[in-house]
Amino acid sequence: MECESSPRRFKLTWRRWLWMLLVLAWGMPSFAASSIPAVVIDVPDELRPLLKQHFKIPEELLESESERGVFVRRAQREIPELLATEGYFSVQVRLNSVSSAGVLNLQVLPGARTTVTSLDIELRGDLSQSAAARAQQIRNVWPLQVGQPFRSEVWDRAKTELLANVAKEDYAAARMVSSAAEVDVEHSTARLHVVIDSGPRYLFGTLQVRGLERYEPLLIERHATFKAGQPYQRSLLLEFQTKLQKLPQFSSIIVNLDTARSTDGGGQAARTAPVQVQVVEAKSRKLSFGVGYSTNNGARNELNYQSYNFLNQAWTLSSAAVVEQNRQNIALAVDTPPNPLGYRLLWRASGERTNIQELVTQRDKFGVTRTRNLFGIETGVSLNWQQERRLPAGGIRETDQALVLDWHWYRRMVDDPLAPMDGSLTEIKIGSASKSFASDQDFMRSYARHQSWLAFGKNDVLSLRAEGGYTASTSRLGIPQEYLFRVGGTQTVRGFAYQSIGFSEGGAVVGGRAMSTLSAEYTHWFDNWGAAIFVDAGAAADTAPTLKWYRGQGVGARWRSPIGPLALDAARGQGEPGTRIHFAIAVAF
Numbered sequence: 050m051e052c053e054s055s056p057r058r059f060k061l062t063w064r065r066w067l068w069m070l071l072v073l074a075w076g077m078p079s080f081a082a083s084s085i086p087a088v089v090i091d092v093p094d095e096l097r098p099l100l101k102q103h104f105k106i107p108e109e110l111l112e113s114e115s116e117r118g119v120f121v122r123r124a125q126r127e128i129p130e131l132l133a134t135e136g137y138f139s140v141q142v143r144l145n146s147v148s149s150a151g152v153l154n155l156q157v158l159p160g161a162r163t164t165v166t167s168l169d170i171e172l173r174g175d176l177s178q179s180a181a182a183r184a185q186q187i188r189n190v191w192p193l194q195v196g197q198p199f200r201s202e203v204w205d206r207a208k209t210e211l212l213a214n215v216a217k218e219d220y221a222a223a224r225m226v227s228s229a230a231e232v233d234v235e236h237s238t239a240r241l242h243v244v245i246d247s248g249p250r251y252l253f254g255t256l257q258v259r260g261l262e263r264y265e266p267l268l269i270e271r272h273a274t275f276k277a278g279q280p281y282q283r284s285l286l287l288e289f290q291t292k293l294q295k296l297p298q299f300s301s302i303i304v305n306l307d308t309a310r311s312t313d314g315g316g317q318a319a320r321t322a323p324v325q326v327q328v329v330e331a332k333s334r335k336l337s338f339g340v341g342y343s344t345n346n347g348a349r350n351e352l353n354y355q356s357y358n359f360l361n362q363a364w365t366l367s368s369a370a371v372v373e374q375n376r377q378n379i380a381l382a383v384d385t386p387p388n389p390l391g392y393r394l395l396w397r398a399s400g401e402r403t404n405i406q407e408l409v410t411q412r413d414k415f416g417v418t419r420t421r422n423l424f425g426i427e428t429g430v431s432l433n434w435q436q437e438r439r440l441p442a443g444g445i446r447e448t449d450q451a452l453v454l455d456w457h458w459y460r461r462m463v464d465d466p467l468a469p470m471d472g473s474l475t476e477i478k479i480g481s482a483s484k485s486f487a488s489d490q491d492f493m494r495s496y497a498r499h500q501s502w503l504a505f506g507k508n509d510v511l512s513l514r515a516e517g518g519y520t521a522s523t524s525r526l527g528i529p530q531e532y533l534f535r536v537g538g539t540q541t542v543r544g545f546a547y548q549s550i551g552f553s554e555g556g557a558v559v560g561g562r563a564m565s566t567l568s569a570e571y572t573h574w575f576d577n578w579g580a581a582i583f584v585d586a587g588a589a590a591d592t593a594p595t596l597k598w599y600r601g602q603g604v605g606a607r608w609r610s611p612i613g614p615l616a617l618d619a620a621r622g623q624g625e626p627g628t629r630i631h632f633a634i635a636v637a638f
Contacts, residue, residue, distance in 0.1 A: 085150055087111060088120070092157040096132065100157075103131055110151040117153060124155060134201040136163040138234045163199045163232055167240035170211070176220060176247035187214050199239040204230055208243060217283045220247040221322065222308045250319035251281040251308065260328040264298060268363050269326055271389050272296075278321070281306060286324070293326070297365060298357045301329035333358045343633040345538045345547040347374025359383060376403045391421045405548050407442035407557035410530055418455075427459040434487065437529040443555025449527050452487040453494075455480040463502065467613040471504040480532065490527030494520040508575070514568040525552070525562050525591055533560025534589045537599075539631045541566050542587035544601025544622030546629070552591045561591040572607055579607035583618070599623050605631075 087107040092100060104127060111117045121144050129140040139160035146154045170191060172184050193199070193207050208228055216223040226244040233239070253275045258266045272292045274285045290304040304326050311322035339351035352370045359366035365384040371377065380399035387393040395418045402411045416433030436450040456479050463472030478496040482488040498516035505511065518534050525533060535558060538547030552561040566587035572579045582604050588596040603620030618631040 085110065085152060087151075088153045088155060090155045090157060091145070093159060096135070096137075096157070096159060099131060099135065100128065104128060111153065112151060117147065120153070121155070128157060132157075132159055136199040136239075137161075138163055138232055138237070161237040163234075163237045163239050165193055165195050165197055165199055165241060166238040168193070168195050169240075169242045171242070171244045172215070172247060173226070173244065174220070174223075174247035175249050176215060176223075176245075179250075180219075187211065190214065193241065199230070199232070204241070211243065212245060215245055215247050219250040219280055219319075221251045221281050221283070221306045222248040224248070251306065251311065252319050252321045253277055253279045253281055253285075253306070254311070254321045254323040256326060257307070257323045258326045258328065260330065262330055263333060263358055263361075264330070264363050268296075268298065268386055269293065269328070271387055280319070281322075289324075293328075297355070298331060298333075298363060299328050300331040301327075303327040331357065343539065344629075344631045345633070346376050349373045375405050377401065387421075391423060392419055393421070394419055405558075406535070406546070406551075407555075408444075408530075408559050409440040410437055411440075412437040412529065412531075425460060425462060427457075429455075429457050431455045431457075435529055435531070437531075439530065439559075441554050441557035441559055444557050444559065445526070445554065447526065449489050449529050450487065451482045451489065451492075451529050451532070453480045453482045453532065468609050469502040470510045471502055473499065473501045475499045482532075488527075490522060490524065492520050492522035492528050492532065494518070494532045509571070509573050512568075512570045512572070515566070517565040518563070519593065520562040522562060525560070528560075528562075530560045533562060534564030535560050536564060536566055536587040536589045539616075539618075539633055542585045542599055542601050542622070543583070543603060543618055543631050544585070544620035544625060544629055545599065550587060550599055551589045561589050563591070563593040563596055564589040565596065574607070574609075577609040579609075579614075581605040581607055581616075581618070583620075585620075601625075603628070 087110045090100060090106075104124070107120065111120060121142075125142040128142050129137075132140045137159040141158040141160070143156045143158070144153065145156050148154070168191070170188050172187070176184050191207055191211060193203050208225065212223060212225050224246055226246050228243045229241070231240040231242070255277050256266070256270055256273060258269050261269075272289065274289045274292070275282070279285075286304060286306060290302055293299065293302040293304065296302075304324065306322050307325045308320075308322050311320040313320055333356060335353075335355045335357075337353045337355075339349070339353070341349040341351070343349070350372045354366075354368045356366040357363070363386050367382045367384065368380065370379045378399060378401040380397065382395060382397045384396075385394045396416075397418070398415045400413050403409070412435050414433060414435040416431055416435075418429050418431035420427055420429035432452070432454055434450070434452045436448065438446075438448045440446050458477040459475075461472075461474045463469035463474070476496075476498045479494070481493040483491050496516070496518035498514070500512065500514040503511045503513070520528065520532055520534070522528060533551075535548035535551035536542050537545035537549040542550065549558055551558045553559075564587070566585065568583065568585045570581055570583035572581040584600065584602040586598055586600045588598045590596045599622060601620045601622040603618055605616055605618035605620075608615045616631070616633060619628050620631060621628050
């Protein structure tokens with residue numbers, strides 16, 4: 050016969066509590082000693098953060114008299130210098146006492162804070178003579194007005210902003226003649242005096258391009274954001290340079306207004322200065338390889354070839370071969386530079402095979418797109434022809450073709466293109482096809498998406514996304530999958546497999562004519578790493594009345610990489626048996 054004894058319970062009696070406290074007390078003297086501050090500084094609360102950030106206090110007790118004397122002299126020298134930046138010029142630092150343990154007690158008496166009692170902003174040159182209203186506006190936005198505390202940081206920033214404010218329009222050669230802050234320590238007052246010479250007004254002159262070897266000047270000139278004879282604006286010059294820096298034909302771009310070579314109109318008339326553009330051409334051909342992985346399409350291998358001077362016309366030829374676990378694609382495209390009105394053409398041809406959710410598709414495509422980017426909004430019209438062979442497991446096999454006229458409108462206004470914290474994105478697409486023009490089905494597809502980023506402080510952001518689409522047609526049969534809808538996976542509804550929500554046909558999930566998704570995600574950033582919590586919802590079906598919503602929620606980690614935020618998410622989909630991991634990363638070399 051076997052008997053099983055129960056484990057004895059350990060009771061904390063008062064005697065055991067006493068023994069534990071004695072053991073802890075015996076083992077903690079060194080910790081208690083090290084926790085005693087070496088120096089205690091008595092200073093007004095509003096100045097404490099400044100000293101904490103910039104004045105170094107010893108970590109260990111100062112044992113000798115000489116060490117304490119050296120520290121006190123350092124404090125009496127450095128603390129007044131620090132507080133002077135905040136307008137305190139009569140600071141006294143006293144040693145109050147030294148405790149028996151060797152702790153120094155310092156008292157900081159900041160004295161009266163210096164305030165601005167006189168402000169004189171003298172504007173010389175054409176600005177003071179012909180632009181009195183603007184001159185007054187420039188004076189009004191000066192941040193260090195009479196009656197405000199004098200601070201060195203604000204004083205330096207105000208002078209820089211004043212000169213930039215004068216030079217941003219018309220007066221490209223504005224300069225600071227002199228600046229002075231006369232501080233009366235006895236009366237705690239400051240008198241400020243600044244002299245700015247605007248110089249003459251300037252107009253944009255002709256473009257003068259240097260460094261071109263393979264390309265014609267027209268490639269540069271068609272991107273100009275101003276016309277000759279237009280009043281100078283620094284923002285237009287910077288916008289022009291930004292556009293040129295995005296061109297793949299150049300590795301370096303420097304743009305400036307050459308005021309030294311300006312022509313005088315006589316008297317106080319505006320001067321015309323040429324715009325100098327110095328370029329360094331990039332290599333005209335580029336071969337690159339890439340590998341990556343995503344939970345949507347699996348492992349990825351990619352080969353790219355680009356030529357930036359195709360047919361010696363500064364056209365960009367791009368070709369790519371992509372092999373993924375459930376998608377293989379080969380594509381060729383020719384992109385022309387924008388014409389003087391900003392329109393550009395993109396010719397594309399591709400062949401693709403996919404195997405997603407038991408649906409195998411093979412498609413060949415050819416199309417041309419005419420786009421224009423104006424005021425941050427891209428619009429485009431395209432004509433695309435494709436032939437698609439559809440092979441659903443246990444479903445209807447068919448071959449469809451469509452000639453589709455597409456229109457799109459795209460606007461993205463964000464603070465950071467790679468890692469937005471504030472801004473929005475809006476996209477609208479409309480496409481239609483007719484049996485009368487090389488198509489197997491009449492249909493009209495509409496799609497809209499909007500996403501907003503709302504910043505809460507410096508480290509928190511809320512992202513909201515809504516999208517919807519509908520393809521008007523008598524039947525989904527005869528319509529290529531590109532113009533139908535499936536959802537699920539990264540970027541739609543996390544917690545579900547990629548494109549697993551749609552219309553069931555046999556053993557496959559195929560595209561339906563209606564779709565809608567919603568998403569909300571809150572991210573807190575710890576420097577370059579972030580933690581996110583999110584909820585997604587979406588539906589796709591063959592008709593709008595049969596839409597059934599599916600919800601997924603979860604948490605994720607974020608990393609701000611040089612190529613944009615990388616995401617690792619763990620999500621649970623409504624009705625799904627377990628948690629699904631979503632991960633996307635791509636490394637090019």
